[in-house]
Amino acid sequence: MKRFSRACITLLLSAVLILVLSACRSDTGNAVTVKPQTSIKVYISADTANNEIEKKINDAFTAKTGIKVEYDVVPGDDMYKKIDMDLASSASTTDVIPLTNPLPLDKYVKNGYLLPLNELLEADHYDADQIHGKYLTKYEGLIYSLPDNVSMWAVFYNKKIFDDADVPYPPSEWTWEQYIDTAQKLNDPSKGIYGSYMLDFDIYLFMLARQHNISAYKADGTSNYDDPIFKESLKFFGDLGNVHKIQPSWLDYQTNKLQWDGFMSGNYGMHLIGNWYTGLLTNSKDFPKDWKWGVTQIPTDGKGTNNFGVAYNHAVNKRSTHPKEALEYVKFKAQYAANMRGILPALADPAAQAESVKQIAELSNGSVTVDDLSKAFFDNRLGYVQEKNIGPAAAEYSTIILQESDLYLRGERSLDKTVQAIQEKADAAILKEMNKKE
Template identity: 70%
Template sequence: MRNKHEFNSYKIVTMIVLLLLVTACSTANRSSIEAVSTSGADKPQVTIKVYLGTDYSDKEFYKKINEAFTAETGIHVESEMVPGAGNDMYKKIDLDLASGGTVDVIPLIQPLILDKYVNKNYLLPFNDLLKSDQYDADKRFGPYLTKYDGMIYSLPKQVSTWAIFYNKKIFDDAGVPYPPSEWTWQQYIETAKKLTDPAKGIYGSYMLDYDIYLFMLAKQHNVSAYKADGTSNYDDPLFKESLKLFGDLGDVHKIQPNWQQFKTNKLPWDGFMSGKYGMHLIGTWYTALLTNEKDYPKDWKWGVTQIPTDGKGMNNFGVTFTYAVNKNSAHPKEALEYVKFRAENSAKMEGVIPAFTDRVAQKEALKEIADASGGSVTVDELSEAFFDNNLGFIQEKNIGPAATEYSNIILSESDHYLTGQRSLDDTIRAIKDKADAAIRKELAKNE
């Protein structure tokens, strides 16, 4: 039996052991808690950079889109400001990418810029990343998705197709019925003649100096500007027929200012808003002007219908605004998440038309335009003119070797014909010869 001294010593030892065990457990638990509480803080915060033209820096919807993306993904977004807007902002972007710049996401406002950057090997192909995410871009975007030998380098955030917008007041004053939902170029010409009133300074038609006007029929027939061997296909009869059709609208039928008048008088790109033209063939982005009463007040209602055809070539044309990822991006997965987010959500948040195959989703975007039209048009009328019709869709730009130079050649050489300085046949021949030379030079440079 232990004596009193032994018992007290045993007690003290026991208490010390217990205290050590409690302290150890407490330390372990505290370390565990601290590890859990600091694991998120220790994780690096991913921030991606996106090019943004300075002219758009004050647009509230850009801020809202980026905030919504961060809230959903936890990925932060910084804008890399570049001077200018539209094509001008690519002067700085071109220099950045050529010098190995690492800005993650690149907006591409039209296919010729996408084509240039793909050919210069500036962009990251998406195929493997999309496959790992089980994201079916073909199903989602269909004909609005641009591929290069099966490779996807961008996703479209919006699409702009073409349509005929018309001034209802001019039709009403002339006692002419509004255009039908389906019609031919001949019907368009006959309608425009009835609307044209030189005494009042009114033309039935208005078109601009974009290259697409000069080869519309070829596009509607889906005739490529390139032959199978990569040379120019501008000797196809439909390119000649297209240029003649456009020239005749002003010079022969006199339903719109001819090329010489347009250039000499420097007629504006937004001239239809003056109320002096019965119809305007233009991209669906034009709804932004027609619904903008602050900058374009008007005392007339407007309508819309699909583009005319020759009854055989049944394609509409247009362009997509896409986003791509820099191949030098340090955060390619996060950058692609941003591209997907813009493709899925920009239309709804910006009030533009989504590049979806889902017609229901596209109609939802059209509702805002109809609501802002002041009773001019309905959602169904917009849908029938833009998408819900018997027309197919193809890119309006001629994509291939030396694409940008090819476009400039078409415009500069066609000018000689449209101003009466050169015959139609000689003009078509000159376009093909100069385009072939530009294509050969481009191909040789890339060998």
């Protein structure tokens, strides 16, 4: 089975390489002419630097453009700690900056770290609005990045764990109560198996609020964390590990340094995560497994029925010494990287996303069908909203939520005091940013 998966990936990469070598579509612009010796540097996390498909993407890019790619590898769990320091000190000329969600994009635009791309895109006849549509982010008409892939959340599950526990696979529509009940049936402490797995991303701490599309900001820009839905959301997440015990508690997760790709270990029945996770599930070289997987839509509480997600972007450093070549890389990623990884592209053309879903099903080695993926991602009664809280001091607001919630989730502070602290500190950060603009 593993051989078959690798063969599929090889054929896919070969097909994409042939495509990009032959020419881009007429509406995506032409590549600049560069010397073969030209190199650009790209920030990349240490755990991604050795990814086989990432190397294949770069090889295809170099074959098409003659531009070589060098990595600026960032160690540790938080890639943006180093990037923040580099950009703030004016020390970095690393050409391309990956933006895994809108928060670093928002921060870097406000701090003046990114190169506006409009003029270069126009000179290259690249119509970003036509190509990327609603996935394109602008700041007062300026484009600072291009989206690579689009994420919406879903529940991925390990079919082997369900089969061993004699538990039916999750339905296409379901509630949080059903999710908890299912996870409890899958729990098997004797085998080290949990029914559920969630990470330490900020969205987990307020996901009910996003499902209800309740903003973290009031109309005047101040914090809206006194809305009861945020208190309910934090308690709900904490109870999954501390009360229902269907997944590692927050303290266990932090103390044991559990990993973002832990679901691939085969020890968890279900994983609530963005659909970018299909890139791991279909990559048997870097993430081998001996079990099949399934996917279904995110649960709801019956009233808040929105799904949520983000677009993954790439931007050009304002101090890049090769801005045109860096933009070629950003464009290439935006047009081809998602398909090569087996995830959903951030392209406006519905046919491109339909083809991507078909491709993911083919790469799944019989785990899922096109219908399974379509129902989980698109063909359902869920709405779709931005995952992150975007507004004044957005990145700092996110950090405050994580830091202050940590005390509650560890059992060191009450829920009411935690929510109050988040609102007060967020308001202070928001006021500070607003005062800078005046």
